[in-house]
Amino acid sequence: xxxxxxxxxxxxxxxxxxxxxxxxxxxxxxxxxxxxxxxxxxxxxxxxxxxxxxxxxxxxxxxxxxxxxxxxxxxxxxxxxxxxxxxxxxxxxxxxx
Amino acid sequence: xxxxxxxxxxxxxxxxxxxxxxxxxxxxxxxxxxxxxxxxxxxxxxxxxxxxxxxxxxxxxxxxxxxxxxxxxxxxxxxxxxxxxxxxxxxxxxxxxxxxxxxxxxxxxxxxxxxxxxxxxxxxxxxxxxxxxxxxxxxxxxxxxxxxxxxxxxxxxxxxxxxxxx
Numbered sequence: 001x002x003x004x005x006x007x008x009x010x011x012x013x014x015x016x017x018x019x020x021x022x023x024x025x026x027x028x029x030x031x032x033x034x035x036x037x038x039x040x041x042x043x044x045x046x047x048x049x050x051x052x053x054x055x056x057x058x059x060x061x062x063x064x065x066x067x068x069x070x071x072x073x074x075x076x077x078x079x080x081x082x083x084x085x086x087x088x089x090x091x092x093x094x095x096x097x
Numbered sequence: 098x099x100x101x102x103x104x105x106x107x108x109x110x111x112x113x114x115x116x117x118x119x120x121x122x123x124x125x126x127x128x129x130x131x132x133x134x135x136x137x138x139x140x141x142x143x144x145x146x147x148x149x150x151x152x153x154x155x156x157x158x159x160x161x162x163x164x165x166x167x168x169x170x171x172x173x174x175x176x177x178x179x180x181x182x183x184x185x186x187x188x189x190x191x192x193x194x195x196x197x198x199x200x201x202x203x204x205x206x207x208x209x210x211x212x213x214x215x216x217x218x219x220x221x222x223x224x225x226x227x228x229x230x231x232x233x234x235x236x237x238x239x240x241x242x243x244x245x246x247x248x249x250x251x252x253x254x255x256x257x258x259x260x261x262x263x
Contacts, residue, residue, distance in 0.1 A: 034210055035209075035210055035213035035214070035217075036167055036170060036171065038171075038174075050226060050230075053229070053230075053233065056230055056233060057233065057234075057237055059230070059234075060200045060203060060204055060234065060237070061200070063203050063207065064177075064179065064196070064199060064200055064203060067177060067178055067179065067203065068178075068179050068180075071178055071179070071180060076174075076178065076182065078174055078203075078206055080207060080210055081207075082227070083227075083230070084224070084227065085226065088224040088226055088227065091119070091224060092222050092223075092224060095119065095122065095222040095223075095224075
């Protein structure tokens with residue numbers, strides 16, 4: 001199984017390649033079960049500012065490249081990637097109904 | 098067949114609902130859930146129209162209803178891999194599907210997982226920006242499916258219907 005620190009480093013590498021202008025603040029990675037009970041990976045990336053909406057579609061390429069990297073290590077767990085800006089993260093801490 | 102474009106419009110309306118103060122979590126959750134259903138219905142419609150002639154209404158209805166959520170997600174997980182898992186690689190005689198269908202498959206998996214959280218996770222909190230990204234992802238997934246080349250689309254959809262027999 002993939003080491004989570006290695007996964008975070010690889011996520012950062014891929015993200016920097018695909019979104020060179022995005023400033024990464026934190027990357028968290030956890031092992032979990034998804035809604036179907038499959039072993040999965042959850043990655044939460046907090047950036048200073050989200051990439052422009054037109055460029056955000058490249059997040060799918062981040063998942064694609066992560067899957068290839070994981071597959072090369074014999075790891076077929078699906079990486080669920082979540083991207084938040086710092087401002088969103090702050091708002092989420094106080095979100096009501 | 099349900100119009101996936103109309104479902105996307107509905108999701109946009111929920112996401113951008115004019116409420117006082119912060120957007121309501123209920124609106125944002127409904128928006129993300131509806132966005133997933135837009136993709137699911139697009140997929141169902143694509144299967145029905147790909148494999149059944151227009152004048153075979155009953156047969157089309159059966160094909161339209163042939164997929165279930167869980168199995169489709171499991172199969173999309175496999176088809177979204179590059180390289181494909183060994184069994185699929187051997188069957189399809191190729192390393193992987195094109196990027197268009199691979200990204201569709203992975204987007205489907207992520208959207209369905211999100212739909213599940215929106216409908217069942219009491220602790221989920223989300224933002225309007227995140228929800229908008231989910232709707233945009235659903236729109237792109239629909240476009241990818243529409244623009245996938247037929248020679249790849251037919252085996253891709255057939256696998257979603259039938260999988261591989263052991």
